[in-house]
Amino acid sequence: MTKRYGSAPALSEVSFTASAGEVHALIGMNGAGKSTLVKILVGAEQPDSGELSLDGRTVTFGSTRAAGEHGIAVVAQDLNVFEHLTVLANLFLMREPRRAGLVDTAAMRARGRRALARVGLDIDPRTPVSALAPADRQRVAIARALLFDPRVLVLDEPTSALQARETERLLELVRELRDSGAAIVYVSHFLQDVFSIADRVTVLRDGRAALAGIPAADTTLAETVRVMAGDVEPRLPPPSAAPRANVPTGISLEVDRLTLPGAFEDVSFRVAGGEILGLAGLEGSGAREVVASLFGATPATSGRAILADGRIIGRNMTASVRRGVAYVPPDRQSSGVMMDASVVDNLLQVRVATLGRGGFLLTRRSLTRRAARRIEQLGIKVDQPSDRLGSLSGGNQQKVLLGKWLEADASVFLLDDPTAAVDVHARADIHAVIRALADSGAVVVVASSDTDELIQLCDRVGVLYQGRLRGVVAADDLTTPGLLEAVNTGETLAVPGKGTSHARTH
Template identity: 70%
Template structure:
């Protein structure tokens, strides 16, 4: 049995966890739940040796354990599959499985043993492929399963799974859940962290809920509670979730542009999605990973063109066939992973802000000097309150929140009037989050179309006028935000059904 006893963790005197206890028992799946910022990630890092508690102890089979690293945890039979996977795309699947743990014979790496053990463990997670295959050529879901296989390679006693199904399709998810049940039945202690509550209740034996760094549900049997009760425990007082959208655009401001999705479909992602977003409002699309919300924005932008239906601007201008065509029609897309696909970290702040205007749209590129372009960028820096030393500095030196503001700045510089944003405040601090929300509301008030896809229900309720819910590839509801609560929206994204207390504006239900 693996126990965390009265764990407290503080960062610069700010408590992330306060007196939290948690137990992983052989032959059980113990779900660790909570909303963003509840303390789940901090507790997981402590359980696997990445972080050390400020106070409290870890105990394995009645012996106190002091862990200085994840490697040390692994030596005690504690393995983790982290949400960010930590895999190496330029290496083979086999090399990823055995990284820093290669078996040797007479001082040389034993490739034959590696291939045989790789095949066996890959088969356990439902992957039929040559272990020598380059990992970078696999789908996101298959890479996730390789990460899980790596954790299983040395038969851990305790297996911590942090959002293990976040990138998997329905069939792959059920395969993984079946694997987890088999591991549990063989005596493995499993810690299961997930936002997908229906999956949690299909596999968990016990449930612990954290809120604001404290335990609010202490390892109760899963059969003794319900999904709705768990949502309430995660969210706290329902009254705290009532939406208050500050400085909303008045109905008279909803003029300028409009964006319509007309029966849009993308094979394997979503089907028959229709909605209309008007300038002057912020429209939210709520949905968990795999719901189709993310792919919907990518499709409208042209990053993943739809297989069926159309997306149109102002009633008759089609968009979504190619990214360049969408950009030329004033459509902007802000991806969730800015560092991989949204910005150029090793280029200057100036170059990042003017890149779309000059490189894609060709506006002023031959007429404007570098000095003139720098002046334009500096105007955006002042407008968005971006904290920089010099506009010529590399983007890499900025904080995550300021990098996100730069990405918004490049689209403002490109004169975009339709903004599609996927988790726009992911990994930014609370002050940058407030600044970005203010920018988005200001864009809407000026007549721009603003559509936000997010799994963060608090963010959507805080900033949006209307919210649609994506569930298993369908837009199952569209409601006005007034009076919508966090528990109600959480229940909807997890079940596809909006609670009866919310009665306005259902679509595609």
């Protein structure tokens, strides 16, 4: 299979075989091509060249429905379940059995109960999906895929929202499906899960098959990580980096035994002003939960986070903002910015609305001039400051989100996946802004799902695993394979003394 988007190759001559009665894991780093290959397998995308065959016969799927008719089903990462509908309605969405032209409700309930029983769910099919726990929603999505006895089942990040016990139950279900004769394509970032369940493994790297269908027993997690990364050489500082000098002192953040049951436990670290600390971890490890807790979005139940002047943050969001704490969430469209408002209103919303600084004294013209200076400083590409934020690219929206906190005079920046869903040029620009924040003396904490980003951007990186901080390592001592292995196993390369600060020149 080969697939291009514009001039960029997403897949380059990738071959992949899923066989009945096995779990074939498909793994790779972000951007490796996994999502594109899955979309082709289930008919959501068409390849530019290559051939798809089922039981030796060449097939072409123009849609996911066409793939389903041939016995190929997918459980996507976002599940695509509708919370306002019942479990039964979700199971038979647009596929209701009919009798004499009418929906056969009795048949739906009978078949629905059988499908739910296969995934271990003993619930009333009339239950609203909104009333279910995340693990049970996952099972509903799998039950829907099993309704028509697929020969090939594609599971895309099936355990990303599950706790350890729920994950093990799901993996046991996958084993049962495999033993029943289905071919399972299992896509996951959780490599320990992969090696507990996979019969074969394919590793994609840069759109190519770096390992193609090797038996899982013939490799190890560490070896696979090295293949995924493709480069075991230590990272060098970015070539555009400039020495950090004259960093103001007097700003710091100390986190002492912070705990939020079910999310993280006994987390302690210190970040000095002028330093960028990265938090690495798989989904559910506690990395992003710690960042949200420090802001007060989900307050910890014990422990504390203290600024240099003795003030405590993280108890509620408004108080954190007033104490100079900024938070950039992973989903800017739903919780970070106002898509239908102007760039001006977004840039100044915290300064004027929350902090009340100058809002009644400054005219609209003055506010626009202030926003224009921030737009120029951050290199935000927009025709007019009055333009609607939703008309900007993702990278420029992210710059606006950072800019609003600069306008709020924040001194502590908590960033969760700050370059998610932006292109390479916007990523470089955002990294430059983050380094400039540290250069000004701010405390910066970055949680990111991108291990390369953490190594390139941060002074130190802490590894969270199963809710605990397993160590904090100088970024200069890390390689991508080493960090990938650490987030998957909880083992770190080295652990400096508690509270050690390591500031690297940029």
